[in-house]
Amino acid sequence: xxxxxxxxxxxxxxxxxxxxxxxxxxxxxxxxxxxxxxxxxxxxxxxxxxxxxxxxxxxxxxxxxxxxxxxxxxxxxxxxxxxxxxxxxxxxxxxxxxxxxxxxxxxxxxxxxxxxxxxxxxxxxxxxxxxxxxxxxxxxxxxxxxxxxxxxxxxxxxxxxxxxxxxxxxxxxxxxxxxxxxxxxxxxxxxxxxxxxxxxxxxxxxxxxxxxxxxxxxxxxxxxxxxxxxxxxxxxxxxxxxxxxxxxxxxxxxxxxxxxxxxxxxxxxxxxxxxxxxxxxxxxxxxxxxxxxxxxxxxxxxxxxxxxxxxxxxxxxxxxxxxxxxxxxxxxxxxxxxxxxxxxxxxxxxxxxxxxxxxxxxxxxxxxxxxxxxxxxxxxxxxxxxxxxxxxxxxxxxxxxxxxxxxxxxxxxxxxxxxxxxxxxxxxxxxxxxxx
Amino acid sequence: xxxxxxxxxxxxxxxxxxxxxxxxxxxxxxxxxxxxxxxxxxxxxxxxxxxxxxxxxxxxxxxxxxxxxxxxxxxxxxxxxxxxxxxxxxxxxxxxxxxxxxxxxxxxxxxxxxxxxxxxxxxxxxxxxxxxxxxxxxxxxxxxxxxxxxxxxxxxxxxx
Numbered sequence: 001x002x003x004x005x006x007x008x009x010x011x012x013x014x015x016x017x018x019x020x021x022x023x024x025x026x027x028x029x030x031x032x033x034x035x036x037x038x039x040x041x042x043x044x045x046x047x048x049x050x051x052x053x054x055x056x057x058x059x060x061x062x063x064x065x066x067x068x069x070x071x072x073x074x075x076x077x078x079x080x081x082x083x084x085x086x087x088x089x090x091x092x093x094x095x096x097x098x099x100x101x102x103x104x105x106x107x108x109x110x111x112x113x114x115x116x117x118x119x120x121x122x123x124x125x126x127x128x129x130x131x132x133x134x135x136x137x138x139x140x141x142x143x144x145x146x147x148x149x150x151x152x153x154x155x156x157x158x159x160x161x162x163x164x165x166x167x168x169x170x171x172x173x174x175x176x177x178x179x180x181x182x183x184x185x186x187x188x189x190x191x192x193x194x195x196x197x198x199x200x201x202x203x204x205x206x207x208x209x210x211x212x213x214x215x216x217x218x219x220x221x222x223x224x225x226x227x228x229x230x231x232x233x234x235x236x237x238x239x240x241x242x243x244x245x246x247x248x249x250x251x252x253x254x255x256x257x258x259x260x261x262x263x264x265x266x267x268x269x270x271x272x273x274x275x276x277x278x279x280x281x282x283x284x285x286x287x288x289x290x291x292x293x294x295x296x297x298x299x300x301x302x303x304x305x306x307x308x309x310x311x312x313x314x315x316x317x318x319x320x321x322x323x324x325x326x327x328x329x330x331x332x333x334x335x336x337x338x339x340x341x342x343x344x345x346x347x348x349x350x351x352x353x354x355x356x357x358x359x360x361x362x363x364x365x366x367x368x369x370x371x372x373x374x375x376x377x378x379x380x381x382x383x384x385x386x387x388x389x390x391x392x393x394x395x396x397x398x399x400x401x402x403x404x405x406x407x408x409x410x411x412x413x414x415x416x417x418x419x420x421x422x423x424x425x426x427x428x429x430x431x432x433x434x435x436x
Numbered sequence: 437x438x439x440x441x442x443x444x445x446x447x448x449x450x451x452x453x454x455x456x457x458x459x460x461x462x463x464x465x466x467x468x469x470x471x472x473x474x475x476x477x478x479x480x481x482x483x484x485x486x487x488x489x490x491x492x493x494x495x496x497x498x499x500x501x502x503x504x505x506x507x508x509x510x511x512x513x514x515x516x517x518x519x520x521x522x523x524x525x526x527x528x529x530x531x532x533x534x535x536x537x538x539x540x541x542x543x544x545x546x547x548x549x550x551x552x553x554x555x556x557x558x559x560x561x562x563x564x565x566x567x568x569x570x571x572x573x574x575x576x577x578x579x580x581x582x583x584x585x586x587x588x589x590x591x592x593x594x595x596x
Binding site for chain 2: 336
């Protein structure tokens with residue numbers, strides 16, 4: 001089911017079946033062009049499939065935004081090792097709740113996307129790594145997989161194409177770090193989710209030390225539409241160098257939070273005012289994080305004229321990330337926001353790399369002290385310096401993820417840190433953070 | 437150790453899901469599914485999972501310590517998890533957490549004396565657009581207000 005009303009300004013490509021009755025059943029899927037893209041792909045050469053995905057300008061929807069077709073082309077075709085498909089359904093980036101919508105309402109679209117990826121790289125087995133908290137989605141996916149086997153869309157000689165593919169679900173058990181691709185692979189192998197050093201990248205040495213295509217749920221879900229309608233049609237929906245739509249999770253201080261499918265390049269202002277129904281309680285926008293809590297924060301002024309796409313966000317020195325938009329209005333205490341974000345990263349740091357393990361906890365303590373009114377002026381620059389010392393010094397991006405929002409909040413809201421000095425109580429706290 | 441037929445069937449399926457010689461992959465799913473039935477990851481469970489996957493108990497044990505959903509001590513029959521991460525925080529998640537503590541008389545990771553309810557302040561659970569969110573065992577509750585939490589907690593008491 002959908003937890004929020006769709007909006008007329010949405011462009012329904014990946015979510016087009018989500019409002020249909022029994023949208024999760026294979027019958028609904030087959031009645032709405034389901035598995036036709038697989039049939040078409042089975043008649044194409046693997047290079048043609050990859051070329052079509054390249055033409056579509058599909059970029060990774062998990063956060064990094066890497067071109068998907070290029071990623072697939074890195075898988076060595078003549079490797080004697082088996083190849084694997086891994087679906088990253090460990091959706092854990094704070095403010096991100098979109099993969100849930102796709103798996104819950106259209107699980108067969110994900111299965112078909114994984115099958116087409118398998119055709120493209122000659123893989124015959126795949127794993128959907130689902131975070132442990134999403135137990136009900138494991139049940140939904142298992143049911144959909146069983147339906148697909150029963151109708152001959154998974155297993156041996158699928159629909160007479162001669163292609164074999166097995167797909168399994170795999171549960172995580174509570175670890176943000178396992179959403180990072182190399183840690184996910186360690187976890188899939190039954191170990192602690194510690195990141196691997198790269199290169200080699202998963203395309204060459206991935207699951208079970210074999211070549212692996214590893215993408216986010218939303219990325220795979222875009223593939224059937226690309227093959228069915230052509231890469232060019234998908235590319236045309238977005239902006240140059242980033243095709244299609246992005247599932248955007250509006251969270252925080254908007255009147256209509258929810259998950260909405262918007263064309264890439266959608267104006268931020270329209271997204272907040274029209275789709276989101278404006279800022280909560282008629283207040284003014286103070287800040288926005290565009291793509292999950294690991295992205296640098298934008299001030300209200302920086303949001304003016306901005307669009308939701310990878311390059312526009314990069315130009316604004318932040319990231320489109322996972323599409324988890326965090327909206328904060330004028331009563332938000334940015335020190336408290338920075339503290340809560342850092343508490344999360346300190347909790348989730350796997351402890352493998354010292355700059356991240358020590359840095360996140362140290363900054364969390366400094367921010368806590370600051371928010372409690374016991375901060376000193378020198379702490380403000382210390383917070384920023386510590387964060388900068390984590391950047392680029394860790395195996396995986398968790399260190400950067402913790403540092404980037406912190407650095408941006410210190411730089412852009414320096415005055416709010418000063419407002420907490422000299423034992424002053426939090427000047428923003430008096431007007432409770434928000435109305436329930 | 438013996439498990440229910442359903443869990444045994446699940447284990448059998450899991451152990452066949454991975455490539456030959458890669459049965460270690462089943463460790464985390466086996467532990468989590470077994471915890472749901474046994475109530476906690478006990479030393480016996482660690483030994484049993486190690487035996488079935490061909491690992492040393494220590495190799496299973498070091499995995500247990502890493503994952504936040506694996507618990508060595510039993511939780512309440514109803515494990516109430518309140519998210520206070522940024523999107524929930526902005527929607528009153530922290531106030532909701534404080535309210536839950538006050539109402540139950542429990543703190544973070546504490547279990548009620550009768551074993552019915554346990555409380556945990558959790559990190560993002562993926563319900564950010566429908567915040568603040570609470571999860572009771574595996575069930576999501578969206579847009580939770582203190583009033584909704586009241587009736588939720590009352591219903592957990594009534595059904596024991």
